[in-house]
Amino acid sequence: MSEWSPESWLVAGGRNRTAGEPLNVPPAFASNFYLPDDRVYSRSDGTATTDALETLLGGLEGGRALVFASGMAAAAVVFNRLAVGAHIAVPTDPYHGVAGIVDEGEAQGRWTVRRLDQADTPAWLDALAQCDLVWLESPENPLMTVADLPVICGAPRPSTTLVAVDGTFATPLNQRPLDYGADVVMHSATKFIGGHSDLLAGVLVTRDDDVYEEFDRRRLLHGATIGAMEAFLTIRGARTLALRLERAQQNAMELAARLEVHDQISRVLYPGLPSHGTHAVAASFMVGFGAMLSFEPTGSGERASEVCARVELINHATSLGGVESTMERRAVIPGQERIPPSLIRMSVGCEHVDDLWADLQRALG
Numbered sequence: 001m002s003e004w005s006p007e008s009w010l011v012a013g014g015r016n017r018t019a020g021e022p023l024n025v026p027p028a029f030a031s032n033f034y035l036p037d038d039r040v041y042s043r044s045d046g047t048a049t050t051d052a053l054e055t056l057l058g059g060l061e062g063g064r065a066l067v068f069a070s071g072m073a074a075a076a077v078v079f080n081r082l083a084v085g086a087h088i089a090v091p092t093d094p095y096h097g098v099a100g101i102v103d104e105g106e107a108q109g110r111w112t113v114r115r116l117d118q119a120d121t122p123a124w125l126d127a128l129a130q131c132d133l134v135w136l137e138s139p140e141n142p143l144m145t146v147a148d149l150p151v152i153c154g155a156p157r158p159s160t161t162l163v164a165v166d167g168t169f170a171t172p173l174n175q176r177p178l179d180y181g182a183d184v185v186m187h188s189a190t191k192f193i194g195g196h197s198d199l200l201a202g203v204l205v206t207r208d209d210d211v212y213e214e215f216d217r218r219r220l221l222h223g224a225t226i227g228a229m230e231a232f233l234t235i236r237g238a239r240t241l242a243l244r245l246e247r248a249q250q251n252a253m254e255l256a257a258r259l260e261v262h263d264q265i266s267r268v269l270y271p272g273l274p275s276h277g278t279h280a281v282a283a284s285f286m287v288g289f290g291a292m293l294s295f296e297p298t299g300s301g302e303r304a305s306e307v308c309a310r311v312e313l314i315n316h317a318t319s320l321g322g323v324e325s326t327m328e329r330r331a332v333i334p335g336q337e338r339i340p341p342s343l344i345r346m347s348v349g350c351e352h353v354d355d356l357w358a359d360l361q362r363a364l365g
Contacts, residue, residue, distance in 0.1 A: 006060060006173055007242040014056035014235060016048070025052040027232035042228075044220050049231040054203075056238060057193070060172045061185055061205040064212050066219060067231065071168065071188025072097045073224035074202030077215050078164050078184060080222075082111055082132055089114040089127035090135045093143060095166065096335040098135070118145040119278050121152060128157040136182075137166040138175070139282075142294050142330045142345040144269045146282040153181035162211070168192070168321075173245055174288045178207055184215075191321030192291070195237040195244050199230045244323060244350055248291035251325075251356060252348040256293050258357055264364045266342075269294040291348045292320060294330075297364060301341030304329045308344060310363035313355055320347030325356055 004012065016025055028047035032040065039045040046054075050067055058065035068074040079101050082088065090102055092115045106113045114131065116123045118140050124147070127134055138147040153163050164184040165177035171192045177185045187193055189201035206212050219225065226234075249272075256270035268275070271282040272289030282289060297304050308316045314325045318333075327346040331339045348356070 009059050010056070010241055011239055013059045014052035014054075016052070025049055025232075025235065027228040029228050043223060043225045046225070047228060047231070049228055049235070050226060053226075053231045053235050053238075056235060057172075057187075057189070057203050058205055060238075061178055062176055063178050063185075063205040063207040064209075065203050065205045066212065066215050067189070067226045067234070068202035068204070068219060068224045069226050069230070070200040070224075071186070071190055071202035073219075073222070074186050074188075074204050075166070076101060077204065077218045077222065077224065078133070078135070078162075078186065079105065081214060081218060084110050086111040086132040087114070087130055088112070088133040088135065089116055089124065089131045091116065091118045091137050091140050091145070091147075093140065093336075093338060094135070094137050095141045095168075096333060098137070098166070099335055118147045119281075121148045124152045125155050128152070128155055128161055128163070131161060134161060134163045135166070136164070136177075137168075139169045139271055139290060139292065141169065141292075142269075142336075142339060142343065144169075144271055144276065144278075144292065144294060146271050146278040146286070148281045148284075149175060149177055149182070150180040150285050153177060155181075169290050169292050170286065171241065171245060171290070173242060174286050174290055178205065180285075183208055183211060189234050189238075190319065192245060193238050193241060193321075194234050195241060195322060196233075197319065197322035197324065199233045199237070201226055201230050201234045245288070245291065247350045248348050249288050251351070251353045252291045252293050253289065254353045255346075255348060255356060255360070256295075259293075259295050259360070262361075262364065264298055265295055266298050267296045269343075292345070293348065294343050294345045296340060296342045297344070299342065301329065301331055304342040304344050305332070307363045310365075311359050312362070313351060313359040314346070314363075320345075322347070323350045325349035325351060 054065040168188045260268045270293040317326045
């Protein structure tokens with residue numbers, strides 16, 4: 001990323017500055033290329049568009065990036081590299097797609113799993129010495145628990161232990177796990193990086209050349225290459241990440257504070273609130289607290305569903321990280337049954353905060 005700030009790199013990184021070339025790298029709609037050349041087939045060699053995206057995201061995280069067709073495709077590559085009999089550690093309630101991979105591998109006898117409270121730093125330090133893969137998700141979805149990444153990722157460990165961090169909720173602007181000692185950072189670029197709810201994309205970033213080459217080979221074998229239009233849209237969305245995130249996390253902080261004192265709310269989970277169990281940890285190293293929060297209306301899970309159904313400006317929808325605010329009751333999602341039944345996860349967008357608040361108040365009755 002040279003001497004530029006992350007905000008400037010988001011705007012300038014990955015551009016082709018050759019005279020006469022387009023200012024923005026266009027989508028390269030091509031599967032194959034004229035021979036002889038180093039670029040033969042887009043599934044194996046990428047295109048100028050994927051090159052630009054990988055340069056942009058790699059520089060943002062301070063490593064070498066590989067982009068994938070989705071965040072799950074990227075995550076699957078990390079888990080599928082494990083040999084039979086491997087030991088892994090994951091948060092108690094990871095993203096449900098990752099939980100599905102972990103549960104399936106465990107049921108098939110492929111690996112032994114340790115499920116750890118993400119706030120229990122000593123347990124994670126112990127796992128480093130015993131596990132082949134330590135998978136952290138910080139902040140955690142949907143309970144917003146923040147792991148002490150500098151301590152865990154920076155701790156001594158065997159050379160065979162791979163530490164990977166899903167940083168989707170934080171984005172590279174709020175934390176850079178590779179700087180703390182992580183081996184790999186993963187993002188679902190579908191979310192905040194893309195930012196407009198119109199694409200699927202994933203990315204892995206590492207500073208280890210051997211790990212990079214292995215992931216690159218597995219991406220080729222699994223056919224998990226991103227499409228040309230998705231790569232172009234991800235670049236275009238990422239250009240405004242700093243602006244969108246600044247507005248969205250300001251809104252999230254304000255809404256979290258208002259919800260916390262609302263008489264119809266029993267609990268608010270947001271790392272920026274002093275009441276959150278991992279607030280002190282988050283404040284010690286994160287640049288910002290992000291735009292994701294969860295809250296529980298008083299009453300039953302059915303009441304939480306009614307609240308979600310009543311919103312008008314906020315969108316009752318899944319996924320997250322777009323310019324628009326979304327919210328959903330997470331316990332109704334298959335695999336999320338352990339989540340508190342009335343918990344609502346909200347992705348706060350870029351609308352005016354007072355309009356969002358009025359919508360929430362109306363929905364809460």
